[in-house]
Amino acid sequence: MLKNQVLIMTQDMIQPVPRHYCHIQQATEVCGFTMSSDKMTCSLLRTLAASKPGGRFLELGTGTGLATSWILDGMDSHSSLVSIDNDSTSLDIARDFLGTDTRLELILTDGAEWLIKNRQSKFDYIFADTWHGKYLMLDDTLNMVNRGGFYIVDDMISQANWPEGHHEKASNLVHYLDARTDFFLAKQAWATGIIVAVRR
Ligand SMILES: C[S@@+](CC[C@H](N)C(=O)[O-])C[C@H]1O[C@@H](n2cnc3c(N)ncnc32)[C@H](O)[C@@H]1O
Numbered sequence: 001m002l003k004n005q006v007l008i009m010t011q012d013m014i015q016p017v018p019r020h021y022c023h024i025q026q027a028t029e030v031c032g033f034t035m036s037s038d039k040m041t042c043s044l045l046r047t048l049a050a051s052k053p054g055g056r057f058l059e060l061g062t063g064t065g066l067a068t069s070w071i072l073d074g075m076d077s078h079s080s081l082v083s084i085d086n087d088s089t090s091l092d093i094a095r096d097f098l099g100t101d102t103r104l105e106l107i108l109t110d111g112a113e114w115l116i117k118n119r120q121s122k123f124d125y126i127f128a129d130t131w132h133g134k135y136l137m138l139d140d141t142l143n144m145v146n147r148g149g150f151y152i153v154d155d156m157i158s159q160a161n162w163p164e165g166h167h168e169k170a171s172n173l174v175h176y177l178d179a180r181t182d183f184f185l186a187k188q189a190w191a192t193g194i195i196v197a198v199r200r
Helices: 021-031 039-049 066-074 088-098 111-117 138-142 166-179
Strands: 056-060 080-085 104-108 123-128 145-153 183-188 194-199
Touching: 021 066, 021 088, 039 066, 039 123, 039 145, 039 194, 056 066, 066 080, 066 088, 066 123, 080 088, 088 104, 111 138, 138 145, 166 183, 166 194
Parallel strands: 056 080, 056 123, 080 104, 123 145
Antiparallel strands: 145 194, 183 194
């Protein structure tokens, strides 16, 4: 910070967290799931979700439903969210806390299988948080984004626990998205590193 500069903004969150967030967080810790999106990312997911009233939302990789709870919190009552994962243990946690929300469809399935079956579907908002939709079947997923719709990925800043070769994969993804002329991109070296792309 520059001398005499007054800090007017921090990452502290004053706005309320989603109703089930803390309970899901506790259950997530108990079951040892460590791949959840962080709170800053989730706050962005909620904020962007609120810009799509009546929207069709897709989350690839539900995990235990932490990010799901934030996306739902931003959505209005006319919107719908499909969230898929191939792990029944983590998906059951999401189901326990969020399963009664009629806007949400939780699906236990393999990402590739689901994307192949649903290639023709269109969404206003896709949070791609698993292999398929991000590092695999990327074009199929980008094709599912409506004009004006979001394609969002996190975990784009290099992390110490990345396996060998993952840095290159992430870097390739950034360059590929950057080269797409049908999307505008905002690359944010913030939180875990987020890319927000909007179809033109
Ligand atoms: C990064 S975590 C998702 C975290 C969640 N979106 C959140 O923010 O809390 C990635 C998820 O992808 C799921 N996954 C891994 N391989 C998959 C596959 N082939 N098909 C569907 N889901 C898969 C894992 O079970 C894991 O829950």
